[in-house]
Amino acid sequence: MHFDNSKIKEIFKDLVFTNEEIKIIESVFNKVNVNKGTILLNTNDIVNEQYYILEGCLRSYYVDSNGKEYTLQFGIKDWWISDYTAFFSSSKANMTIEVIQDATLYKITKENKDYLYKQIPKIDRFFRIKLERAFAAFQKRILSNLSQSATERYLSFIKTYPNIEKNIKNYHIASYLGITTESLSRIRKEI
Incomplete structure (x- = not known):
């Protein structure tokens, strides 16, 4: 696959690579164009891939035993997405990515990432920092779900995901x- 240098710079911000390193990066990433409605990952799939989002929007969600969906994350431009519990532990997926x-x-x-x-080695550090920030963001989200009102959570959502509302369904x-x-509609009217 051929990356142009601007895509590599977009993915690995602030890192500078030699021509040899660029060839290595090109050899391990695959570009994929996917249409709305595609399921990238289903519950119980073996998870061996992580995705960088160049364009578009994805969501990861969990379905409980009663069939109720819980959206864990929206993946937007310049974000990474996978079922990380399964990705890092070589277990089956708990989530679906749509x-x-x-x-x-x-x-x-995962194998190519380790390679x-x-x-x-500077890519190892790059991903470690990304992982630390993601862990902190998830911890912050858990605390906000425990301590904030629905209105406060909604305001935080639109700050984290600006301009996303017009592209996704209200129930997501x-x-x-x-x-x-219904609560979401009420909150929007009050704001």
Whole structure:
């Protein structure tokens, strides 16, 4: 696959690579164009890939034993997405990842990511920092779900995901916030 340098710079911000390193990066990423409605990952699938979102919007969600959906994350431009519990532990997926807006993705397997770490150590540091920030963001989200009102959670959502509302369904947003679509409508009217 051929990356142009601007895509590599977009994915690995602030890192500078030699021509040899660029060839290594090109050899391990695959570009994928996916249409709205595509399921990238189903519950119980083996998870061996992580996706960088160049364009589009995805969501990861969990379905409980009663069939109720819980949206864990929306993946937007310049974000990474996978079922990380399964990805890091080589277990089966607990979540589903759905494309909710046509997307262009770059995917990498766990094995190829480990290969990149060995070949280009600065990428190991890059992903470690990304992982630390993601962990902090998830912890912050858990605390906000425990301590904030639905209105406060909604305001935080639109700050985290600006301009996303027009592209996704209300029930996806409500599911992310842990409220009903009726409550979401009421909050929007009050604001």
